[in-house]
Amino acid sequence: MLRFVIRRTLSTTALLFAISVLTFLIFFAFPSSNPALRLAGRTATPAQIASVEKEWGFNKPIYVQYVKMMGKIFDGSVTSYTQGLNVDHEIWSDLQPTVALAVGAGIIWFLMGVLFGVLSALRAGRLLDRFLTVISMIGVSTPVFFLGAVLLFYLGFQLGLFPNGDYVPIQDNPIQWLYHMLLPWFTLSVLFIGVYSRVLRSTILDMMSDDFVRTARAKGLSERQVLVRHVLRNSLIPIVSLWGLDFASIIGGGAILTESVFNLQGVGQYAATSIQNLDIPPVLVITMFGAFFVVLFGAIVDVVHASLDPRVRLTA
Amino acid sequence: MAVQPILAQEHLVAELGELPPGIGPYKLAWRRLRRNKVALAFGGLFLLIVILCFLAPVYSADIAHIGPLDETHIEAALGPTGLPIGPTWTSHFLLGADTNGRDVAVRLLYGGRTSLEIGFIATLITMLLATILGTIAGYMRGPTDGVISRFFELLWAYPALLLGIALGTSLQIGGINLGFVTLTAGSIWVPAGIIGIVYIPYVGKPIRAQVVTLREREFVDAARQQGLGSARIMATEILPNLASTIIVFIPLILANSIVLEAGLSYLGAGVQPPNPSWGTMISDGIHLIPAAIHLTLVPGIMLVLCVLGVNVFGDGVRDALDPRSKSRIGP
Numbered sequence: 141m142l143r144f145v146i147r148r149t150l151s152t153t154a155l156l157f158a159i160s161v162l163t164f165l166i167f168f169a170f171p172s173s174n175p176a177l178r179l180a181g182r183t184a185t186p187a188q189i190a191s192v193e194k195e196w197g198f199n200k201p202i203y204v205q206y207v208k209m210m211g212k213i214f215d216g217s218v219t220s221y222t223q224g225l226n227v228d229h230e231i232w233s234d235l236q237p238t239v240a241l242a243v244g245a246g247i248i249w250f251l252m253g254v255l256f257g258v259l260s261a262l263r264a265g266r267l268l269d270r271f272l273t274v275i276s277m278i279g280v281s282t283p284v285f286f287l288g289a290v291l292l293f294y295l296g297f298q299l300g301l302f303p304n305g306d307y308v309p310i311q312d313n314p315i316q317w318l319y320h321m322l323l324p325w326f327t328l329s330v331l332f333i334g335v336y337s338r339v340l341r342s343t344i345l346d347m348m349s350d351d352f353v354r355t356a357r358a359k360g361l362s363e364r365q366v367l368v369r370h371v372l373r374n375s376l377i378p379i380v381s382l383w384g385l386d387f388a389s390i391i392g393g394g395a396i397l398t399e400s401v402f403n404l405q406g407v408g409q410y411a412a413t414s415i416q417n418l419d420i421p422p423v424l425v426i427t428m429f430g431a432f433f434v435v436l437f438g439a440i441v442d443v444v445h446a447s448l449d450p451r452v453r454l455t456a
Numbered sequence: 457m458a459v460q461p462i463l464a465q466e467h468l469v470a471e472l473g474e475l476p477p478g479i480g481p482y483k484l485a486w487r488r489l490r491r492n493k494v495a496l497a498f499g500g501l502f503l504l505i506v507i508l509c510f511l512a513p514v515y516s517a518d519i520a521h522i523g524p525l526d527e528t529h530i531e532a533a534l535g536p537t538g539l540p541i542g543p544t545w546t547s548h549f550l551l552g553a554d555t556n557g558r559d560v561a562v563r564l565l566y567g568g569r570t571s572l573e574i575g576f577i578a579t580l581i582t583m584l585l586a587t588i589l590g591t592i593a594g595y596m597r598g599p600t601d602g603v604i605s606r607f608f609e610l611l612w613a614y615p616a617l618l619l620g621i622a623l624g625t626s627l628q629i630g631g632i633n634l635g636f637v638t639l640t641a642g643s644i645w646v647p648a649g650i651i652g653i654v655y656i657p658y659v660g661k662p663i664r665a666q667v668v669t670l671r672e673r674e675f676v677d678a679a680r681q682q683g684l685g686s687a688r689i690m691a692t693e694i695l696p697n698l699a700s701t702i703i704v705f706i707p708l709i710l711a712n713s714i715v716l717e718a719g720l721s722y723l724g725a726g727v728q729p730p731n732p733s734w735g736t737m738i739s740d741g742i743h744l745i746p747a748a749i750h751l752t753l754v755p756g757i758m759l760v761l762c763v764l765g766v767n768v769f770g771d772g773v774r775d776a777l778d779p780r781s782k783s784r785i786g787p
Contacts, residue, residue, distance in 0.1 A: 158610045167626050178626070277771075281711065281763040283718050286756040289742045297746045389615035396617060397719055401742070415625050416724045427622040431614045438613075 253336025495772020594667025
C-alpha cells in the first residue's frame with residue numbers, strides 16, 4: 141500500500157508540473173501576439189501594457205517567465221487588469237455557489253443514474269426500458285445552457301414555479317437557498333443521469349451472465365438478493381470511480397455553463413464573464429487551479445479505491 | 457438475442473448438414489444495422505439536417521431572398537412593439553427574425569453549416585491523431601509509449617470545456633502562427649482544431665489499450681517473422697483490426713464536438729460573431745429571454761435534434777458491430 145501511495149504521489153507531482161507547463165505555453169507561448177497585450181485586456185493603454193510586461197517578465201527568457209507566472213499564481217498576486225480586482229480573492233469568495241451546485245447535482249445524478257440504470261436493466265427490452273433509454277438519449281444530447289435557459293423561461297418566468305436564477309447563500313436563508321438551487325441542480329444532473337444509467341444498465345446486463353451470479357442463484361438467493369447484494373455491488377465500482385472524476389471536473393470548471401445561465405455568481409460564472417470580456421488573468425488562474433484540482437482529487441480517489449480494493453494497487 | 461447468430465448457424469447445420477457460405481463481419485453488421493429501424497430513422501434525420509444546412513445558400517438566395525448577415529429588412533423584422541417577430545411560417549422570416557432584422561431560418565442553416573463543419577473537422581482531427589498516436593504507443597511500448605501516454609494523461613487532466621476555453625480565449629485574440637500554417641482569429645479552423653485536440657485522449661487511450669493486446673496475437677508474430685517492419689505491421693495488420701473501434705467512436709466524438717462547439721461559442725471562446733453557429737445563435741437568444749424565446753428555441757431544438765440523431769444512430773452502429781454487448785435497446 142505504501143509503495144502504491146509513493147508511486148501515485150510521484151506520478152501526480154509530475155503530472156501537476158506538466159499541467160503548469162502546458163497552461164503556461166497555451167497562454168504565453170503558442171499565440172503569435174505579445175502576451176502582455178492580451179493579458180492587459182482590451183482597453184489597456186501603452187503604459188499599462190509596459191507595466192504588465194515588466195510585472196510578468198515578458199522581456200526575460202522563457203523559463204524566467206514560467207517561474208514568475210507560477211510565483212504570481214501561488215502567492216495570490218494575480219490581478220485582473222480589466223476589473224482591477226485580485227483574482228485569487230475573487231475565486232475564494234465565489235467558491236460557495238460552485239461547491240453547492242456540484243455537491244447537490246452530484247448526489248442527484250448519482251442516485252437517479254443508479255435508479256434509472258437498475259430499472260432499465262431489470263426491464264431490459266420492455267416499455268419502461270425503452271422509455272428510460274429515450275429520456276437518457278435526449279438528456280445526453282441536450283447542451284446544459286440550452287436546457288437551463290428553456291427551463292428558466294417556462295418553469296421560472298412563465299409558470300413562476302422557480303426563482304429567476306441568482307444565488308442565495310445558505311447561511312442567509314437555507315429554504316431560499318434550496319429553492320434557488322433546485323433548477324440548477326436538475327439541469328446539471330440531466331446529462332450525467334443519462335450517461336450513468338446507460339453505463340450501469342450495460343454493466344448489470346453484462347454481469348447477469350457471470351459465474352458468480354449463477355452461483356448466487358444456485359445457492360437459493362432470491363432474484364432481489366442476487367441483484368442488490370451481488371450484481372449491484374460489483375457494477376457500482378465503475379460508476380463510483382466515474383462519479384469521482386466527473387464530480388472533480390465539475391468543481392474544477394465543468395459547471396461554467398450552468399452557473400452562467402442561472403447567474404449563480406460562482407467561480408464558473410466568474411470564468412464566463414472573464415471570457416466574454418477577454419480578461420485573460422482570471423481564465424489563466426481558473427484553468428490552472430481547475431486542472432490541479434481534478435488531478436489531486438483523482439489521486440485521492442485512487443488511493444481510497446486502492447485501500448478498499450487490493451486488485452487496484454497490485455495491478456496499477 | 458445475444459447468441460442468435462450462433463443459434464441460427466446451429467439450426468442451419470442441423471437442417472442442411474453444412475454451413476452456408478461465410479459472411480464478412482462488416483456485411484453482418486450492416487445487416488443488423490438495417491434491421492434497426494430506430495437507428496436508421498435517426499441517422500436519416502441527421503443526414504437530412506446535414507443536407508439542409510449545406511443547402512443554406514440555395515435557401516437564402518431562392519426562397520428567403522435574404523442573406524445571413526443581411527440587416528436591411530429591419531422594418532419588416534421588428535413588430536409594433538419593437539421586438540423581433542416570431543415565426544411567420546412563410547418564405548420571409550419563416551422562423552422569425554432577430555433584433556438586427558436578420559432572418560432566423562437563413563441564419564439557422566448557415567449556422568448549422570458552421571457547426572457541422574467544425575464538428576466534422578474536429579472529429580477528423582481527433583480520430584486521425586488519436587489513432588496514429590494510440591497505435592504507435594501501444595505497438596512500440598517502452599519510452600515512446602511513455603511519452604504518448606503521458607501526453608494523453610496531460611490532456612485528460614483538464615476538464616474538456618476548460619481546455620477548450622483556455623485554448624479558445626488565448627488563440628482568439630492573435631490567432632496562431634505555427635510557421636507553416638497561420639490561422640487568423642476568426643477562422644473556423646481555430647475552434648475546430650481546439651475541439652479536435654481536446655478529445656484526443658478520449659479515443660487515444662482505448663485505442664492504445666486495444667493495440668497492446670493485439671500486438672501479442674499470432675498473426676502479428678507471423679508478420680514479424682516474415683520480416684515486415686513496424687510501420688508496415690501497424691498499417692496492414694493492426695489498423696484493420698481497429699476499424700470497428702474507430703467506427704464506434706466517430707459518432708460519439710462528432711456528437712460531443714458539436715455540443716462542445718456550442719458551449720464554447722456560447723461563452724464567446726468559439727465561433728466569433730457576426731458569423732452564425734448554433735452556439736452563437738443560442739447565446740444571442742438567451743440574452744433576449746423572455747422577450748423573444750424563439751431566438752433560443754429554434755437553434756437549440758435544431759442542435760438537440762442533430763446531436764440526438766448522431767447519438768441514436770451511433771448507438772445502433774455500436775450494437776450492430778458488437779452484438780454481444782447487451783446494452784442494446786430491446787430484442
